[in-house]
Structures are given as structure tokens and as C-alpha cells.
Amino acid sequence: MSNQLDETQQSWQLVLDAMSQDSRVTPPLHGFLNLVIPKGVMAGTFYLEVPNEFTAGQLNTRMKAPLIQALGQTEQTHGAKTFAVVVNPEMIDDEPEVELPATDPEAGIYTPETAAPIPSPVGEQIHPARQNDTRLNPKYSFDNFVIGQSNRFAHAATVAVAEAPAKAYNPLFVYGESGLGKTHLMHAIGHYAMSLYPGIRVRYVSSEEFTNDFINSIANNRGSAFQARYRDIDILMIDDIQFLQGKAETQEAFFHTFNTLHDHNKQVVITSDLPPKALTGFEDRMRSRFEWGLITDVQAPDLETRIAILRKKALSEKLLIPDEVLEFIASKVSSNIRELEGTLIRVTAFASLNRTPVDMNLVQTVLKDVITLDEDNVISPVDIINTTAAYFKLSVDDLYGSSRSQAIATSRQIAMYLCRELTNLSLPKIGQLFGGRDHTTVMYANKKIGDLMQERRSIYNQVTELTSRIKQGHRFNG
Numbered sequence: 094m095s096n097q098l099d100e101t102q103q104s105w106q107l108v109l110d111a112m113s114q115d116s117r118v119t120p121p122l123h124g125f126l127n128l129v130i131p132k133g134v135m136a137g138t139f140y141l142e143v144p145n146e147f148t149a150g151q152l153n154t155r156m157k158a159p160l161i162q163a164l165g166q167t168e169q170t171h172g173a174k175t176f177a178v179v180v181n182p183e184m185i186d187d188e189p190e191v192e193l194p195a196t197d198p199e200a201g202i203y204t205p206e207t208a209a210p211i212p213s214p215v216g217e218q219i220h221p222a223r224q225n226d227t228r229l230n231p232k233y234s235f236d237n238f239v240i241g242q243s244n245r246f247a248h249a250a251t252v253a254v255a256e257a258p259a260k261a262y263n264p265l266f267v268y269g270e271s272g273l274g275k276t277h278l279m280h281a282i283g284h285y286a287m288s289l290y291p292g293i294r295v296r297y298v299s300s301e302e303f304t305n306d307f308i309n310s311i312a313n314n315r316g317s318a319f320q321a322r323y324r325d326i327d328i329l330m331i332d333d334i335q336f337l338q339g340k341a342e343t344q345e346a347f348f349h350t351f352n353t354l355h356d357h358n359k360q361v362v363i364t365s366d367l368p369p370k371a372l373t374g375f376e377d378r379m380r381s382r383f384e385w386g387l388i389t390d391v392q393a394p395d396l397e398t399r400i401a402i403l404r405k406k407a408l409s410e411k412l413l414i415p416d417e418v419l420e421f422i423a424s425k426v427s428s429n430i431r432e433l434e435g436t437l438i439r440v441t442a443f444a445s446l447n448r449t450p451v452d453m454n455l456v457q458t459v460l461k462d463v464i465t466l467d468e469d470n471v472i473s474p475v476d477i478i479n480t481t482a483a484y485f486k487l488s489v490d491d492l493y494g495s496s497r498s499q500a501i502a503t504s505r506q507i508a509m510y511l512c513r514e515l516t517n518l519s520l521p522k523i524g525q526l527f528g529g530r531d532h533t534t535v536m537y538a539n540k541k542i543g544d545l546m547q548e549r550r551s552i553y554n555q556v557t558e559l560t561s562r563i564k565q566g567h568r569f570n571g
């Protein structure tokens with residue numbers, strides 16, 4: 094873990110060095126760069142954390158072209174072509190205090206109060222292909238997707254679409270509850286299609302990113318770049334479309350994007366938590382288009398499939414875990430594959446913290462508090478937030494709010510982690526719940542707590558204790 098951090102830091106230093114040679118990066122801009130905490134590279138994207146929107150704005154506009162160029166120059170080291178900025182007001186507590194760079198009107202830096210959208214120095218000159226990052230996660234391929242009764246049809250349909258884009262089923266609409274593999278299948282389509290048709294232009298986007306992109310394009314008067322990004326492609330995959338519910342203008346933008354792509358024989362893949370007919374807050378013309386091609390669902394996996402998923406996961410992580418242990422975990426956790434994977438992480442974290450092998454004794458100890466809930470006995474985020482607040486002796490508002498104190502920030506991240514693990518809520522929904530935070534903030538909280546559980550016994554114990562309290566409370570009250 095710390096090696097990984099070092100590597101990220103070193104890669105970022107190389108990027109900074111490259112940028113320091115760039116005359117467009119004037120001295121006042123260095124102040125903003127000093128505020129950046131590099132978080133790591135995922136699917137060709139360098140994730141950067143900054144403490145406020147203003148700094149994010151500077152990176153996304155004035156520094157965008159130099160940064161992309163610097164990434165290109167150093168790509169061999171880190172593999173990132175592009176970057177994404179995550180605003181995390183809490184990061185200030187983790188890091189030494191840094192002052193926001195002084196405002197320099199001559200350099201064209203605006204104060205947050207006066208901040209109008211700042212035009213990019215390169216504006217629309219950036220070639221769409223540069224920005225048109227596929228955003229595919231290398232971890233999600235068909236090779237590591239386990240096929241079972243619950244997903245056989247969805248798997249076959251996605252393979253068919255990757256093999257014959259816009260010829261097999263267009264659009265392909267995959268629906269199902271959270272954590273059952275829809276996102277994984279989308280990324281797998283992308284990888285497979287790119288291996289079959291080198292040069293094919295693929296773009297994966299969450300509905301929230303699509304919305305933000307659309308809103309920013311209006312605010313910055315960059316409609317044509319938006320269109321190029323979403324229309325000059327061969328396969329567009331849009332995840333969790335239910336997030337566009339009630340957003341009339343973004344739906345309109347998607348409607349036109351969809352029509353253009355479809356008219357030009359380009360593939361569209363959509364996922365959702367509900368089938369088109371049950372999606373409320375969408376115009377009929379939109380819903381009827383969703384039904385033009387093929388609609389397929391993913392269901393909760395049966396025991397055999399759950400065991401196979403765990404086995405594959407253990408293999409890919411090079412974890413030596415006896416079959417009986419995998420079977421035991423699979424029998425205890427039945428609802429959601431994300432939770433299944435989370436449980437495997439807990440078991441291996443416990444073993445590594447205690448320096449003991451993973452065996453039945455250990456797994457029984459770790460899972461003794463895991464209470465399986467039946468299907469209609471769903472944990473609500475309110476249960477999680479109330480229990481977490483009480484456990485850490487905080488108020489519920491502390492968890493929803495924006496306090497930067499380290500203790501509150503970590504408690505909030507634990508609550509987000511538990512929402513991700515124990516409910517079916519998507520990342521954007523959890524973000525909304527916690528005071529309208531961005532889904533990337535939830536993604537980081539999730540990763541951070543997952544990592545901390547492997548490293549710090551206290552965090553491991555807190556998460557375990559809380560999970561059991563939430564489930565117990567739920568069983569008694571629910």
C-alpha cells in the first residue's frame with residue numbers, strides 16, 4: 094500500500110516536472126498545483142484530489158492542456174492519458190496546511206466570488222480523441238466475469254454486442270439491482286470490442302458524469318466539444334440511466350445523442366436499476382427508444398455462482414483460501430456481489446492483521462456477526478447513518494455535513510463505505526445523501542476505508558462492529 098502511494102507520488106512528481114517546463118503554467122498556477130494530492134491511476138485516468146471547487150476549476154480549465162500534455166510525456170511511467178479532479182474539502186485535515194495561492198488578476202485568476210467560467214486557453218482545440226478517454230476499468234473483463242443462471246443471458250447479449258456493434262442489438266438495455274455486475278459487463282464490452290476492432294472508439298460514462306459534462310458544456314459554451322465527445326464514437330455506454338430521472342434537459346441532450354448514434358449505426362448500451370417500463374421521470378419517447386433493441390436483466394447469483402465468483406476473485410488477488418472457506422462465505426452472503434467481495438476482503442484483512450492463515454476457525458470468528466437478511470428485509474441508509482452517528486457519538490448532521498475534522502471525516506467515510514456495502518444505492522445516490530457530494534468522493538471513501546481496514550485494526554474493528562449493530566438493529570426493529 095505505501096509502496097503504491099510512493100509510486101503515485103513519484104509519478105505525479107514527474108508530471109509536475111514536465112509541467113514546470115511549460116511556459117503556459119505561470120508561477121501563480123504553481124500554487125494550485127501544490128494543493129493537489131495525487132491519488133492514483135485507474136483505467137488510464139490520473140485521479141487528483143483538491144480541497145475546493147476553485148482549485149478544481151483551475152485544473153480543469155487553465156491547466157488542462159498543459160496537464161494532459163505532461164501526462165502524455167510521462168505516460169510510460171503511470172499509464173494515464175487523462176486526469177480527473179475530485180474535490181474533497183476534508184483532505185486539508187490529512188495534509189499539512191497549505192494556503193490558497195494569492196489572487197493575481199494579471200494572470201487571469203479570479204477569486205471564487207467573481208469566478209465566472211474560465212475559458213480554457215486551448216478551448217475546443219483539444220482534439221476530441223485526446224479527451225475521448227474510454228474510461229474503462231482494466232479489472233472488468235469478460236475473462237473474469239463468472240457466468241451463471243443469473244446472468245447468462247446478459248452475458249451472451251453483451252458478448253454479441255461487442256462482437257458485432259450496432260448489428261446485434263441496438264440499444265442493449267441491461268437492468269438489475271445494484272452490485273450484480275452491470276458495470277462490469279459494460280467495461281467488458283469495451284475491452285473486448287477494442288481487442289477485436291483496434292481503433293474502435295468506445296466511451297463509458299456514468300449518467301452522473303454525462304449530466305455534469307452536459308451542464309459544464311452549457312456553462313462554458315462548449316456545446317460542440319460535448320457533441321463531438323458523445324457523437325464521434327462507435328460504442329457509447331451509459332451506466333445507471335435512472336440517474337437522469339426528472340432531468341429534462343439532460344434527457345433531451347441524451348435523446349439527441351442517442352438518435353444521432355443510432356441513425357449512424359453506432360452502438361448504444363444502457364444500464365438501469367429498473368426495466369424501461371418501470372422507469373419513472375422519463376418521457377415516453379425516451380422509454381420507447383430503450384425498448385427498440387434488446388432488454389435483459391441480471392439477477393442475484395445462486396450459491397454455485399457465488400462460490401465461483403469468490404474463487405475467481407481469490408485467484409486474481411493471489412489469495413490462498415481453502416474451498417470450504419469460500420463456500421462458507423458464499424452461503425452467508427447472498428444478496429449482492431459487491432457485499433460478497435467485501436466480505437472476502439474482511440476475512441483476508443483479519444487474517445493479515447493477525448498474521449494467521451485463512452481457515453474455517455478464522456472465517457467463523459469473522460463472520461459470526463454476519464446475519465443474512467431475507468430479500469424484502471432491506472437495510473436503509475438511515476439505519477446506517479443513525480447507527481454510525483451514535484457509535485461515534487456524533488450527530489446525524491455531522492455525518493451529512495461538511496466538517497473537516499479528521500474524526501468526523503473518517504466516521505463519514507465509514508458511513509459511506511457501509512452504505513455502499515450494505516445497501517443497493519448507487520455511488521451518486523450515496524453522494525446526494527451525504528450533503529450532495531460527488532460520486533467520486535464516495536468512491537474514494539469506499540476505497541480508503543477498504544484499504545485502511547487492511548492496515549489498521551481499529552478501523553477494521555469499527556467497521557465490523559458497526560455492520561453487526563446495523564444488521565442486529567435492523568433485525569430487531571425491522
Ligand SMILES: Nc1ncnc2c1ncn2[C@@H]1O[C@H](COP(=O)(O)OP(=O)(O)OP(=O)(O)O)[C@@H](O)[C@H]1O
Nearest residue numbers: 237238239271272273274275276277402430431519
Ligand atoms: N458474474 C460476475 N463475476 C465476477 N465478478 C462479478 C460478477 N458480477 C459482479 N461482479 C463484481 O461485483 C462487483 C459489483 O459489480 P458491478 O459494479 O458491475 O455492479 P452493478 O450492477 O453495476 O452495480 P451498480 O448499479 O451499483 O453500479 C464488481 O466488483 C464486479 O466485478
